[in-house]
Amino acid sequence: MASSLTKDAAQQVTPVSGGKTFFGHPRGLATLFMTEMWERFSFYGMRALLVLYLVAPTAQGGLAFKAATGAAIYSVYNATVYLLAMPGGWIADRLWGPRKTVAVAGAIIMTGHFLLAVPFEASFFVGLVFIAVGSGLLKANISTMVGHLYPDRNDSRRDGAFTIFYMGINLGAFAAPLVIGTVGQKVNWHLGFALAGVGMALGLAQYLLGTRHLAPKSNEVPTPLGAAERAKLMKKAMFWLVLAVAFYGVVTATGHFTINWALWPLSLAGLALPAYYFVKIRRDRDITADEKSKVTGYIWFFIAAAVFWMIYDQSGSTLTVFAQNNTAGTLWGFGFPSSWFQSLNPLYIMALAPFVAMLWVKLKDRNPSTTVKFAYGLIGIGLSFGVMMLAQAAATGDTKVTPLWLAVVYLIQTVAELSLSPVGLSVTTKLAPEKYAGQMMGLWFLAVTAGDCTAAIIQLVAGNAFLSEASFAIQGAVVALAGIAFLFYRKRVISLMGDVH
Incomplete structure (x- = not known):
């Protein structure tokens, strides 16, 4: 990452629209960086409050849902965001083009947050729908526009650009719970949601002002309907x-x-849709036998990723409820609201990602294979719930455990994420049949949907027992054992991958 930010890199730049550069990159990167940072600020800030508001008693201004129902609502909402990334990409490809799609998405997201700020339950759930739709439209297209800034796919600045862009994501995600979480929990829930809307408004305003710096290709509709x-x-x-x-x-x-009439159909749809897509691709007569074998191999990576996200994305639901009910709000004499725990993951990512990237480079020929990295990610995320089992055991009666328990859990989960998530994006592009190159990336997002929907079903079936020691132990053990099985089965998966390593 550092090399992309040097003065030497700046001297090599030919900006999209001429003139000034952004750390040696086209100025359009600054526009997209700020847009994504503010969108993530609004998204993660609202997400830090979501479950807390859903389960808070009416006397405290909340909606007084049971903890399990609140967690399931969160899981289904998060799943829907990733589910809608596929139609979001389609809309840009066939109707509006990426630039217009992102502008519309920002307006929809902003409207959704302001609807959450209205103190009526119906308005709240309509607002969630708006945010999910807008996030799906934006998520699929803003990264594409970063790539458009570099017409030459071999441009040495591309990787650095995505690294800078990724930092914008994590800066927004880190700051949001500290600001929006504090206002929502300490002042007023709806004021916190409104603040998320203000964040998205700032992102949308600077995006509209900076669109002239984006690549002309971002304004094109690739295959008009x-x-x-x-x-x-x-x-x-x-x-x-x-x-x-x-x-x-x-x-x-x-x-x-009841709310279950929405949660159950969406949860089941989130599992059925990926299965449908895989069957469709495998039965397509246009793909070769080698491509079909690679798709079969990819299915194992997809299942592993879905199992991973099933636990990982409970950070905003299960772990948030545990933080509120069972974790002390002070550490070494310093007090803070429970929503602040949501800032730990992006903080850890910003601190650890450069070292992990350097480690893979340093290992060279000893660099673990994709299958091994996936196995490590599964084992790590399983172990994190083993630690949660111990934390829940320590929180007996009215005892509130030290925040260090959750700090350790989030650290383990972040290391596991860095082992699996970036590699998953890479292997998706490598194993995709030529005919389905774009849609396979959408399938990768559906792994998150499938994982979140699985978590929602567990939460709905288990009820409030989803916060028990047994629940943490069973989920953690199953996922860790899945990682070990993936490790032992890797030769079979590798044989299906053909010439991809």
Whole structure:
């Protein structure tokens, strides 16, 4: 990363629109960096408050859901964000182009946060839908526009650009719980949500002001939708929309509607959709036998990733509830709200990611294979819930444990993430059939959806027992054993990968 920020790098720059540069990169990178930073600020700030607000008693201004239901709502919401990344990419490719899609996404996200700030339950859930839709539209396209700044795929600055961009993500994620979490928990929930909206408004404003610095390609629609195809699509969309409205209208009118009528269908859909896509790709006669073998190998990586995210993404639900109910709010005489724990992961990533990257380079020929790194990630994330089992055991009765328990858990999870997540992106591009190169990246996002939906189902079935020692022990043991099994089974997976290593 350091080499991309030197003066030598700056001298090599040919900006997209001429003029000044951003740390030796086109000025458009600054626009996208700031947009993503503010969007992540709003997203992670709201997320730090979400479960806490859902489970807080009405006397404290919350919605008074049971802990398990609040955690399941969080899991399904997070799953939906990643689920909508695929249609978000499609909309940019066929309708609007990345630049317009991100602008629309920012406006939708901002509106969603301000809807959360309105003190009505119906407005709150409509706001969540807006944020999920907007985040799906933005997530699929803003990274693409970073790549557009470098028309030459071999440009030595590309990796450095994505590193800088990644830092923007983590800066926003780190600051958000400290600012929005404090305001939401200490002052007023809805003021905290409004502050998230202000953050997105700032990001959208600077994006609109800085679009002139983006690559012209970002304004193009790669494969425009024809009039006949558009009309056919609209008919299908209206059919399913009317069907959904009619169904839920009947359920509501008959007095049977509860939040579970939304949680269960979305959770099951999040598991069924990836299965459908894999079956579709495997049955496609246009892909070769070698590509089909690679897709089969990739399915194992997908399942491993889904199992990983099942535990990892409980940081905003299960671990947040534990932080609020069972963890002391002071450390060495310094007091802080429970939402601050959400800043630990991005802090650890910013501190550790450069060292992990250097470690892989330093190991050279001894660098662990992709399968081994995945196994390490699974074992690590499983061990983190082993530590949570011990923390829950220590929190007996009214005892509140030291915050160091969660600090250790988040540290273990971050190391596991750095072992699995970046490698997963790489192996996805390597194993994708040529016909499905773009869609396979969408499938990688669906691994998060599948993991979060699995967590939601566990939380719905287990009820408040999802916070028990047994729940942590079982989940941790299953995932760690899956990592060990993946390690022993790796030769079979490697044989399916063909010439990819």
